[in-house]
Amino acid sequence: xxxxxxxIRGKIADKESTIWAKFRDRDIDIRVPVPSLSCKPKDWKDxxxxxxxxxxxxxxxxxxxxxxxxxxxNIISSYTEDKPELNLKEWLKSIIEPTKDNSKNKTxxxxxxxxxxVYTSYKKETVTHSTIKKANVVKQVIKRYSDQRESKxxxxxxxxKDLDNNFRIDFEDYCQxxxxxxxxxxxxLRFLKMIxxxxxxxxxxxxxxVANWRFEVEKATKNVPKSIYLTFEELDKIEQTEMPxxxxxxxxxxxxxxxxxxxxxxxxxxxxxxxxxxxAEGQKYLEFIQQKTNAKMxxxxxxxxxxxxxxxxxxxxxxxxxxxxxxYIKDVCKTAGIDDMIYNGKVMTIEREGKAKITRKVFGEFxxxxxxxxxxxxKSFASNFYEKIxxxxxxxxxxxxxxxxxxxxxxxxxxxxxxxxxNIFNSxxx
Numbered sequence: 001x002x003x004x005x006x007x008i009r010g011k012i013a014d015k016e017s018t019i020w021a022k023f024r025d026r027d028i029d030i031r032v033p034v035p036s037l038s039c040k041p042k043d044w045k046d047x048x049x050x051x052x053x054x055x056x057x058x059x060x061x062x063x064x065x066x067x068x069x070x071x072x073x074n075i076i077s078s079y080t081e082d083k084p085e086l087n088l089k090e091w092l093k094s095i096i097e098p099t100k101d102n103s104k105n106k107t108x109x110x111x112x113x114x115x116x117x118v119y120t121s122y123k124k125e126t127v128t129h130s131t132i133k134k135a136n137v138v139k140q141v142i143k144r145y146s147d148q149r150e151s152k153x154x155x156x157x158x159x160x161k162d163l164d165n166n167f168r169i170d171f172e173d174y175c176q177x178x179x180x181x182x183x184x185x186x187x188x189l190r191f192l193k194m195i196x197x198x199x200x201x202x203x204x205x206x207x208x209x210v211a212n213w214r215f216e217v218e219k220a221t222k223n224v225p226k227s228i229y230l231t232f233e234e235l236d237k238i239e240q241t242e243m244p245x246x247x248x249x250x251x252x253x254x255x256x257x258x259x260x261x262x263x264x265x266x267x268x269x270x271x272x273x274x275x276x277x278x279x280a281e282g283q284k285y286l287e288f289i290q291q292k293t294n295a296k297m298x299x300x301x302x303x304x305x306x307x308x309x310x311x312x313x314x315x316x317x318x319x320x321x322x323x324x325x326x327x328y329i330k331d332v333c334k335t336a337g338i339d340d341m342i343y344n345g346k347v348m349t350i351e352r353e354g355k356a357k358i359t360r361k362v363f364g365e366f367x368x369x370x371x372x373x374x375x376x377x378x379k380s381f382a383s384n385f386y387e388k389i390x391x392x393x394x395x396x397x398x399x400x401x402x403x404x405x406x407x408x409x410x411x412x413x414x415x416x417x418x419x420x421x422x423n424i425f426n427s428x429x430x
Contacts, residue, residue, distance in 0.1 A: 001025070002079050004072040006034070006047045013042040019068070023075060023092055032092050034071065037064055071096065084201065087122045110204045112158040112195070113143055119198060130292060138191045145174050160199050163192065164209040179350060179360040186215040226342050227410060228371050229380040234338055235259055239304075241336040248335065251328035253308045253317040258377020259384075260304040262397040265374035266291040269325065271316050273309070276301060299397055326374050333369035340368045383410045 002025040010017025019037040023030045036056070043050050049064045056064060075095050078084075084091040108118055116139045120132050146158055149170070158167075168189065175185040193213050196206045230238070239256060243249040258268050267290055277298075278284050284301040309315065320328070345361035352358065382398050391403050400406045 002076055004075050006068055006072075008039060008041060008044050010041050014040055016040055017044075019064075021071065021075070021092065021096060023079075023088075025079070028088060030089050030092050032089060032096060034096050036097075037067060039064060082201070108199075108202050108204060110159050110161065110199070112160060112163070112192070113139060113146070115160070115199055115204070116142075116195060119195060128292060135191065138188045141175075141180075141188055142192070145171060148174065160196060160204055160206040162207065163196065164207045168209075168213065179358065179362075181345075181361065189213060190215060226344060227379065227383065228342065228344055228368070229376060229383040229410070230259060230333075230338070230372075231380075232384055234336075235380070238332065238336040238338070243332065243335060248328055248332050250317045251320065251325055252332045253312070254320065254325060255329045255332060255377065257305055257308060257316070258374070259380040260302045261286065261299060262378050262381030262385075263297075263299075264290070264292060264378060265322050265325070267297075268377065269320065269322060273315050322374055329372050329374070329376075330369055333372045334367075336369075338369045338372070341365045342368050342371060344371050346370060379410065382406060386410060 002023070005022045005024075007020050007022060008017040009020065016038040017040065019034045019039055020031055021034055038056070039049050039054075043054065048068065052063065052065060054064050055062070056067075062070075075092065078091075078095050082091075108115060116135060120135050123135075124132055142158065171189070172185055175188070176182075193210055196210045200206050235256065238252060241252075243252055254269065257271065258265070261268055261271075267288060270291075271286065271288070275286050275288050276284055277287050284306070285298050286301055287296075287298050289296055308317070343363065343365050345363045346366050347359060348362045350358050350360055350362070378398065382394065385394055385397075386406070391406065395401070395403070395406060398406060398409070400409060
């Protein structure tokens with residue numbers, strides 16, 4: 001929930017110090033000065049002037065605290081009504097000093113690709129690198145689409161006013177011919193719809209059709225991709241299988257560590273023994289900062305992970321790149337006989353007559369070991385330990401904020417959810 005507070009930075013008790021405003025909401029934390037208001041540190045406490053009657057000038061009608069309260073209300077009201085998306089610092093300054101507001105005089109190009117660059121440049125300080133990366137991926141898809149539509153002037157050098165239903169039909173047709181999944185196509189269109197809302201906030205003309213775009217992927221009753229994870233039985237099988245060489249043995253140990261820590265590949269391949277701490281009761285934990293979320297983590301070191309460390313004289317397996325790891329663990333699982341046929345997607349290179357080769361996820365029946373990737377550790381941990389430990393504790397490992405997100409992540413079907421519920425009640429004797 002959005003909040004506004006005020007503070008001062010001055011340290012000299014009897015010297016006037018400029019009051020600052022701090023605006024926070026979720027991942028937003030902005031601080032800007034309020035040049036027209038100041039207070040001495042000795043007269044300041046808990047975000048207010050300790051002298052209720054104090055004014056900036058003797059002719060002022062309102063006290064400092066009254067003006068701060070009004071400013072707080074104006075900021076919250078503007079944020080709720082305007083829903084600013086870009087350059088939030090300038091937006092906050094414009095509320096604090098309306099006479100200096102030049103943001104509305106600043107014009108932006110109505111070219112879609114150019115505006116995406118504007119959007120990412122403004123957002124890079126308030127969102128994660130992966131979010132910016134996804135925006136650029138969508139931009140490149142739209143650019144390739146535009147480049148291949150040179151003969152259609154309507155869809156070349158795309159303007160926001162060109163994004164009508166005819167554009168959407170043509171874009172979906174292009175994506176289908178390029179072998180994109182419908183979910184990927186809809187993800188790109190959702191991003192476009194969001195960018196259109198931002199563009200409108202800058203008074204850029206957007207075609208009225210965009211507001212009515214809906215994205216409903218029809219769920220097929222058969223050939224639904226199964227969630228790919230390694231069961232406890234399969235993990236035991238992998239653990240007990242002798243690997244033919246050292247590099248597969250090393251990759252196998254990393255795979256087991258991934259499946260018993262539930263972390264992302266960007267984190268677990270960087271684990272070192274220096275990250276292990278021990279409490280007074282002798283329980284060991286892994287302490288580290290997640291690369292994606294920047295969250296400080298402290299997770300219990302499970303026995304399976306400790307066994308691997310004991311095997312390696314207290315250290316983690318030898319360092320390996322995530323590219324090689326992805327290749328090696330397929331061989332690890334193949335050697336261990338993880339070969340059930342499963343319907344899911346596999347990234348493949350597609351040859352096209354008269355066109356450049358493209359890389360796409362192709363769906364079909366594949367041996368399970370061919371579908372194993374570095375992400376399977378996190379998926380396996382969440383799937384295997386769901387219902388075996390309290391969901392609250394499981395969320396601490398996975399980083400999901402709600403159980404609904406977790407269930408979607410481990411791809412629990414409605415039938416599986418019903419069976420799980422039945423098992424819980426049966427265990428309680430009802």
